[in-house]
Amino acid sequence: MVLLLCASAVWWLWARDGGSVPPALAIQPLTTRACPDQERLARRYAPALALAPDDQAPRTVELFLDRAVLVYKDGDRAAQEAPVSPARLAQLANQPEAFLALPPPVDDAAAQRRLYEQTVAADRSGRYAVTAYASVHCDANTSGLAGHTVVQYWLFYMYNDGWNKHEGDWELIQIVLGPDGKPQFAAYAQHNSYTWRDWSEMLVEQRVNEQGELEEHPHVYVARGSHASYFQYAPGGYGGDVVVDTQEFVIPQVRLLPPPEQAEPATFGWLRFPGAWGSDVPPGNACRRCERGPVGPIFNSGGQKWRAPLTWGGRRLNRDDLLAHGIARVLVRGASTVHFYDAQGRHTGPLPGGRMERAAPGVAHLRRPGSDVHIVLIPGLTPTSPGRIELEGGTVGRLDVLIPDGGHGFRLQFDGVALGANGRARLVLGVAQPVLEIDADGDGRYERSLAPISPPGVPPPEGGVSQRRPGEVRTSDRCGWRPPG
Secondary structure (H helix, E strand, C coil), rough: HHEEEEEHHHHHHHHHCCCCCCCHHCCCCCCCCCCCCCCHHHHHHCCCEEEECCCCEECCCCHHHCCCCEEEECEEEEEECCCCCCHHHHCCCCCCCCEEEECCCCCHHHHHHHHHHHHHCCCCCCCCEEEEEEEEEECCCCCCCCCCCCEEEEEEEEEEEEECEEEEEEEEEEEEEEECEEEEEEEECCCCCCEEHHHHCCEEEEEECCCCEEEEEEEEEECCCCEEEEEECCCCCCCCEEECCCCEEEEEEEEEEEEEEHHCCCHHHHHHHCCCECCCCCCCCCCEEEEEEEEEECCCCHHHHHHHHHHHHHCCHHHHHHHHHCEEEEEEEEEHHHHHHHHCEEEEEEECCCEEEEECCCCEECCCCCEEEEEEEECCCCCCCCCCEEEEEEEEEEEEEEEEEECCCEEEEEEEEEEEEEEEEEEEEEECCCEEEEEECCCCCCCCEEEECCEEECCCCCCCCCCCCCCEEEEECCCCECCCC
């Protein structure tokens, strides 16, 4: 009955739109020239996935196709077929209103879960292995990259059980390499939106492969149910998305996607299928949060992700990304050792002997390669959250703290602090007027304190005195001054 209703709905949509291909799906093919080292690049940067133990993993599309029913237009009626082959999907390249449906109803999450578990448990051949589909874009096959190379990883999940529910779930992360071949930044999808982060601010797992080559696998924290991708663990989650704190990361097998026009129909014919990977939802459906499944990689977001990857995931949204997801950033430029302590006194930072302690949940302590820059990323920190930043020894060229504050940034900045070999400094967070306290000789007594300077772009009055009361900062370029708290 569900499939018959869906078939009726797709026929109605087809008749309403005249059966034509929507402009967003009329996509011109890429050039067939290949980027150099595609296989090597695709394996070198394959994502390391942090998956909730009670959730699905991304697997081969065969997991879905072997159990799906294809609903499509045959003349003036809706037809159904099962099983579904990649070659059959390639034959429907001009039917964007076709769709694939699984036997359980869209709103029966428990049945969808059982289908997934039973299918995976019965797989003895590796046909449904944990998989990332890779696509490599460079000047040879994609316009507008200006010497950059983009390595995309498409992750396919059988069912989306987040705030909304739908069958099929295509998610994307992409790594952008500069003209020098070194990774610059990454964009992680949360469905059609994304967040951006500089490579130096990412958690990356390094491994040496069997050929003796260094591989760099970025950590991807996958939200339970929705499968949105995030850069780090956050105890409070990301809005309605929850990720797990784990030391176990899964690196999927990588399957390189060919140019769609060169795809062998028997294996990758599904690339040319413009329809939905999941049941349509008829008008008036009782499940209010049920949705039609997404379209595949080359049609996703109207084709923008595939055809113009830097337009989709190349804007520098780092600061907005941090603020939107409630992540504070501490940047220290200088030779000092940097420590963070949360409200419970849990420590993230180096220990004697060089080992790094990561006791504060979700806090990432990173070192920008080839520089004296330390970066500490703290999820869930607000201007009133207790915490402490401590610096040991050397000279602090800059201490810059950006804390989310109701969608804006509460900022503390200190420049040119000389501590000497034994000196220490601490910044106590969560107080009304935070100051940097200095213990110049390291005897445990803090002899003096420094107030934050004005943010860049705000000139001090005559005499060089800051235009604010102690501890006062500006939340954004369009906001006025106000004291914290």
